[in-house]
Amino acid sequence: MSGTPDVHHAGASGLVVSRVQVDCWGASYGSAKAVARAVEAAITAQTFTQGATRFDVILIDSERDDSTDETTPLFRTSLDLMVHSANAS
DSSP states (O other): OEEEEEEETTEEEEEEEEEEEEEEEESSHHHHHHHHHHHHHHHTTOOEEETTEEEEEEEEEEEEEEEOOSSSOOEEEEEEEEEEEEEOO
16 A cells, blocks of 8 residues: 655665555455454564565554445455565665
């Protein structure tokens, strides 16, 4: 959704804070929530490197629920994540 480089008095720090939205869909409210809880367990407060990017921390900033108004309804839990990353080198 967005990304902002971190800057301090000496210039750019090399860190970037990005907001990422993850939509978790399910055939029931409970199944959408279960997917959201699985995403949360897999990524929250994890530190790892993927390719040339080091992920220092991923935190959930907000969460909201929604559903479609169709013949066969779908339920959604949206997670807004704050992703703190930097170049791994």
